[in-house]
Amino acid sequence: MSLENWQEHKRPFAAIAGAPLTWLLVFFLVPMAIVWLYSFGQNAGPADIAITGTLDNYKRATEWLYLSIFFKSLAVAALVTLICLIVGFPVAMAITFASDKWRPWLLLGVMLPFWTNLLIRTYALMMVLGGNGYANKALGALWGGASWLRTLVGLQLLDAWSPVQLLYNNFAVVLGLVYVHLPFMVLPLYSALDRLDRSLIEASLDLGAGHLRTLWTIVMPLAAPGIFAGIMITLIPALGAYLTPDLMGGTESQMIANVIERQFKRANDWPFGAALSFLLIYAMFILIALQSLRGRKPAEA
């Protein structure tokens, strides 16, 4: 389809382009620019920030204390993405190959949590994981079962079950992030798998390849764009996650977003917080650039 040149239709173009572009400029680009300028400033008074062009904030941000939190956030986000991929891939496969009667319901089942309030979902998970929550009770029951099985083979009973700490640690943060981001991963995987030519899979199976081999050599390469889209859509929000580590994490499981928040709410060091924010944004840009490089390769081949 040919696009219209804006110069030949100046009035309709101005009518539809003016408002959204002005909005974006005033309420997004200008605020971001102010943050960027602040990252080169320093506190000059209780409510005054002087933009002096100093690089001190960035220097401080690259100290090991902050750098380690940054790497840790990246590691947590990568782990969460990997778990989501492993858990979500079979779900996406099942939705793709489900009967017409079941497919909409399975899709709905994945989407409904996606539409449910993030805070409510986090709170629900916290309730289940709490000291007397159902997760602990279920583990206790398993422990009891294992203990009983041991008596069958003539071994001693295990020690009595004591509730484990499932909340306020790194485990809780990873589990919470997986819980929140799983639907983000399944939906793009599904839309990639759905576009796949099924006769290729059938051919592979007919020619004697097993299901795993077919998955690895046929399905995965063909669904690669969807897999990468799913990875990005999970990795980026997980890296910048604030709520889950704040509510479910302990003191040692703070992520980069929590450090940024502290600069603005408690430590009141806005220039330093601005520098950290921009480092996070640069990290996002690098991730996106990596993905678009990857996306271009097959087209060249």
Add this chain to the structure above:
Amino acid sequence: MALLGRRRPVAPLEYTRKTWMRLWIAGVMLFLYAPLIVLMVFSFNDSKRNVVWKGFTLKYYEKALNNEGLIEALVNSLTIAALATVFSVILGAMAGLMLWRFRFPFKGSVEGALSLPIIVPEICMGVAMLIFFAKIDWPVGLPWPLNLSAITIAHITFCFPFVALVVRSRMASFNREQEEAAKDLGAGEWQTFRDVLLPHMKPGLVAGALLAFTLSLDDFVITFFTSGPDTVTFPVKVYSMVRFSVTPEVNAASTILIILTIALTALALKLQGVKAIADAH
């Protein structure tokens, strides 16, 4: 035997009829839904320390509905979401049409800039909004609903690019000959837009509106940075309740919001069908 005999053999691609696959799906659904169900069930529990079932009660709903702070926060949230939806749909539709229709200089940069509010981490955008409204001395302490203006502006900013995406992808299926036919038959720009383009765009607008409404209702981080002490939204209120005291009141309030979400989803399904919504994501 007869029953077994009638069962169709499992075809190679019928993954959903394999036992391990069914178990996997059941496990994932349990993981996704069990916490929400526990939360909803325990909102009816007659016990303060909501871990053991003590009997059915509605008193926490009564308490939640009589909690003025909570109700005010819910009204604020719904007001902001409604306003943000209206403005995002208008701005998003304009931006979507612009990208779909025109060729103009720096189009790539404009597209990139429009997708920034989607990619930039929430925390960074929250910080930007906090600094921006502090810098320009945005008036605080205005009467309701004007005191919600800062939060509403922030919400419109992150919602309308999503609407633009949905509208643009919807317009890709538009047949331009229809528009030319309308113009040949004597319709002006505006009439063509109203009678030909708009009807085609409508499903995209509905999907975009639902997306904007949920995104706005759901947002915590950006609101947390933009809101003042007297402009509390529902997620911010629930956050402070969860932070400082876990009470069954939170369960009751959450259950009300979950039911609202399900109702909205059901509405979306009725209007569009599951497939269209899945594609919109």
